[in-house]
Amino acid sequence: MEETIGGGCACGRIRYEAVVRDDDAYLCHCRMCQRASGNVSLALKGFEQSDVRWATEPDWYRSSPIAQRPYCRECGTSLGFRYDKDTTKMDLTVGSFDDPYPYKPSSHFAAESVNEPWLDTTDLPRHRSDEYQRLVDRWAEAGVTPQQ
Template sequence: MSEMMTGGCACGKVRFEAAVEPHEAYLCHCRMCQRSTGSISIAFVNAKLSDVRWAGEPDWYESSPIARRPFCARCGTSLGFMFSEDAEKMDLAVGSFDDPAPFRPKHHFGIESMHRAWINTEGLPEYRSDEYQALVDRWVEAVGKMPE
């Protein structure tokens, strides 16, 4: 069942509202997504274009002859993916939602470029950012507190 959710870029210039199915998210590992985001993979959720409303229009990057990607030119946040022609749907980046907690991955895509060492990280040491004093000190000096 679709749920109305909100999101946007890091600086707040681009905001959106979309009806999405949180349990239909997936991880894309294709090289285009890796290069576009600078990451090993990106978590996406699909939405009908008619169910996406932008407040502060995103900038668009023609990432290939068949696709384009919304992003914020001011802060650089990658917001999604869609085919250039005849698109009825698009993918929105899970990390750009205000609350990404409800999302659950359903499958992997683009596995020909998957870096499996980054998939199961169970057992690696875990550290909280608010317990790294050098980082806390920088945030407190800059804005008075740690960001949420």
């Protein structure tokens, strides 16, 4: 499997293309990723930096003394992670892919920070957003069809 995928931020200001060689991704549970994403984990996929082409250079912030993260300063979308030194690799956030559905987690990283209750949510009730009438009405009033 080798294909080029697209992705970017929520507002569309930052876009990228990346060469994908497999469907493996991972969940990072480190406190840095939790804070950067505002979530209990961050779904990431590793790439060679040379396989990622930015149509518009993202904004970068130093998330620790050893790494930085690409993001969009306009909408706040977290786009990835890379170490400062001694690597040719970087990660992109799976949620920023135009089509995130082919990718699946193959491992957990930073297992010491796993928030266990959030791992297996299989038995929780599921609610479709397109069946929540108040939300459907808000989108209709805005004259917009929501993205799925």
